[in-house]
Amino acid sequence: MTPTSVNPQSIEQAAALLRQGKLVAIPTETVYGLGADASNPEAVAKIFAAKGRPADHPLIVHLAYAPQIKDWAIDIPESAWKLASEFWPGPLTMVLRKKAAVPSAVTGGQDTVALRVPNNPVALWLLRVFGGGIAAPSANRFGRISPTLARHVADELGDAVDCILDGGPCSVGLESTIIDLTDSRPTILRPGRITRGQLEEILQIPVSLKSQHKIRAPGMLAAHYAPVTPAYLCESGALLSEFDRLCGQGKQVGVLAFSPELSTLPCEHLLHLPDKAEEYETALYSALRKLDSFGLDSILVEQPPALEAWAAVNDRLGKATL
Ligand code: TXA
Ligand code: MG
Numbered sequence: 001m002t003p004t005s006v007n008p009q010s011i012e013q014a015a016a017l018l019r020q021g022k023l024v025a026i027p028t029e030t031v032y033g034l035g036a037d038a039s040n041p042e043a044v045a046k047i048f049a050a051k052g053r054p055a056d057h058p059l060i061v062h063l064a065y066a067p068q069i070k071d072w073a074i075d076i077p078e079s080a081w082k083l084a085s086e087f088w089p090g091p092l093t094m095v096l097r098k099k100a101a102v103p104s105a106v107t108g109g110q111d112t113v114a115l116r117v118p119n120n121p122v123a124l125w126l127l128r129v130f131g132g133g134i135a136a137p138s139a140n141r142f143g144r145i146s147p148t149l150a151r152h153v154a155d156e157l158g159d160a161v162d163c164i165l166d167g168g169p170c171s172v173g174l175e176s177t178i179i180d181l182t183d184s185r186p187t188i189l190r191p192g193r194i195t196r197g198q199l200e201e202i203l204q205i206p207v208s209l210k211s212q213h214k215i216r217a218p219g220m221l222a223a224h225y226a227p228v229t230p231a232y233l234c235e236s237g238a239l240l241s242e243f244d245r246l247c248g249q250g251k252q253v254g255v256l257a258f259s260p261e262l263s264t265l266p267c268e269h270l271l272h273l274p275d276k277a278e279e280y281e282t283a284l285y286s287a288l289r290k291l292d293s294f295g296l297d298s299i300l301v302e303q304p305p306a307l308e309a310w311a312a313v314n315d316r317l318g319k320a321t322l
Contacts, residue, residue: 001154001157001158001159001161001162001163001164002154002164003150003151003153003154003164003165003166004163004164004165004166005166006122006125006165006166006167010163010165011122011125011126011129011165012129013163014026014126014130014163014165015126015129015130015131017162017163018035018036018037018043018126018130018134019037019130021036021037021040021042021043021046022036022043022046022162022163023035023036023043023046023047023050023160023161023162023163024036024126024134024161024162024163024164024165025139025150025153025157025161025163025164025165026062026120026122026123026126026134026136026165026167027120027122027123027150027165027166027167027168027170028062028118028119028120028123028136028170029090029091029118029119029120029123029170029171029172030091030118030146030170030172030173030174030175030176030192030193031138031139031146031147031148031170031173031174031175031285032138032139032146032147032148032149032150032152032153032164032167032170033060033062033118033123033134033136033137033138033139034047034050034051034136034137034138034139034153034157034161035062035134035135035136036134036135036136037130037132037133037134037135038059038061038102038103038106038132038133038134038135039103039132039133040103041103041104041105041106044059044103044105044106044135045105047059047135047136047137048105049160050157050160050161051137051140051141051142051157052141052142053137053142054142055105055108056108056109057108057137058106058107058108058110058112058113058114059106059107059108059114059135059136059137060093060114060115060116060135060136060137060176061102061106061113061114061115061116061133061134061135062115062116062117062118062123062127062133062134062135062136063115063116063117063127063133064117064124064127064128064131065117066081066084066085066088066117068133069084069094069096069115071099071133072096072098072099072102072113072115072133073096073097073098073099073113073115074096074097074098074099075096075097076096077096077181079181079186079203080094080096080181082202082203083179083181083199083202083203084117086202087194087198087202088116088117088119089117089118089119089120089124090117090118090119090194091118091119091172091174091175091176091177091192091193091194092116092176092177092179092192092194093114093115093116093176093177093178093179093190094114094115094116094178094179094181095112095113095114095115095178095179095180095181095182095189096112096113096115096181096182097111097112097113097182098110098111098112098113099113106135112180112182114178115133116176120167120170120171121167122165122167123167126165138175139152139153139156139157139161140152140153140156140157141156141157143224143225143226144156144225144226145225145226145227145285145288145289145292145320146174146175146225146285147285148169148170148173148282148285148286149168149169149170149286150164150165150166150167150168152285152286152289169282169286170282171282172192172193172281172282173281173282173283173284173285173286174192174193174281174282174284174285174312174313174316175190175192176190176192176193176194177190177191177192177193177194177195177199177312178190178192179199179207180210185205185206185207185208186199186203186205186207186208187207187208187209187210188207188208188209188210189210190315191209191311191312191315192312193278193281193312195308195309195311196209196308196311197308224319224320225285225316225319225320226319226320226321227288227289227291227292227299227320228292229254229291229292229294229295229296229297229298229299230297230298230299230322231288231291231298231299231300231301231320231321231322232298232299232300232301232321232322233301233302233303233317233318233321234300234301234302234303235302235303236257236259236261236262236302236303239255239257239262239300239302240262240265242300243255243265243267243300246297246298246300251296251297251298252269252294252295252296252297253267253269253296253297253298253299253300254267254269254270254271254291254294254296254298254299254300255267255269255270255271255299255300255301255302256271256273256287256288256291256299256300256301256302257270257271257272257273257302258272258273258274258275258280258302258304259275259302260275262302269291269294269296271287271290271291273287277304277307277309277310277313278309280304280310280313281312281313284313284316284317288320301317301320301321303317304317
């Protein structure tokens with residue numbers, strides 16, 4: 001399946017495929033999603049088959065406009081409207097109590113549903129033409145690195161999708177922040193571009209951060225977002241000695257770094273990313289895929305600082321490394 005360029009015809013065609021219960025890969029500002037009509041359980045089942053994803057892992061329903069959350073959720077707290085008006089369209093997913101009619105295939109059998117209005121012109125165009133909700137996980141095989149280019153989806157899911165809309169590179173590049181609003185104390189289930197500080201500023205109450213979340217957020221399982229090549233997190237100094245040690249053993253080593261000290265490391269497979277958290281975030285998944293494609297013995301990843309701005313990156317690197 002080669003990616004399709006975006007024009008009024010391809011958007012109409014993608015909407016028609018969704019109505020027929022087919023799968024359409026869509027660009028969002030975070031990562032590419034593998035979309036199906038969220039109101040059609042058979043279409044949603046195809047997502048799980050294509051990804052190799054366990055059926056009890058719930059999906060995010062993407063919407064064109066914030067008021068559509070009333071079609072999917074009940075008991076909507078004031079906090080949801082506040083966050084929607086501040087951050088939507090954008091990289092924030094809200095978990096709310098689901099309406100009875102929401103297919104359990106979408107929610108993994110839970111009584112809650114995850115909702116998001118993405119900030120990508122192609123995704124919004126398709127959502128408006130389609131009219132309903134699009135259930136979409138990241139368009140990668142289960143446990144692997146999320147795609148930030150249409151080509152990544154084509155490489156990994158190939159013929160399992162009926163259309164791949166090419167929206168170019170994802171501007172954020174890392175999955176959305178997920179906040180659970182079903183309890184009086186809002187809880188971040190997955191960190192992302194929108195930080196805890198930003199959420200607390202709007203809500204004016206403390207927001208918890210769930211570090212161990214068992215079933216609800218598979219993005220919190222170990223060995224998620226992972227390259228095939230064994231990858232290890234190291235502080236800059238330790239990375240240098242580990243690099244020397246492995247090279248001394250004749251190993252082929254890739255390095256993912258950001259600090260100026262490591263920019264001149266004599267390593268054939270060095271990828272040096274920006275040292276600003278947001279720019280690093282945007283480049284991270286493509287860089288991991290690239291390093292993975294070299295077929296090396298190992299990848300050494302420089303440990304970013306333990307600061308809030310780096311929370312999402314640290315979360316994903318923690319899952320991607322051994
Ligand atoms: O940025 C994103 O969120 C991307 C784009 C495509 O929107 N999507 C994405 O989907 O990352 P996925 O399926 O790879 O991750 C969705 C996460 C999972 O960790 C899932 O468990 C969680 O959302 N989730 C979905 N519904 C939930 C619910 N009802 N309660 C708790 N977590 C839920
Ligand atoms: Mg995913």
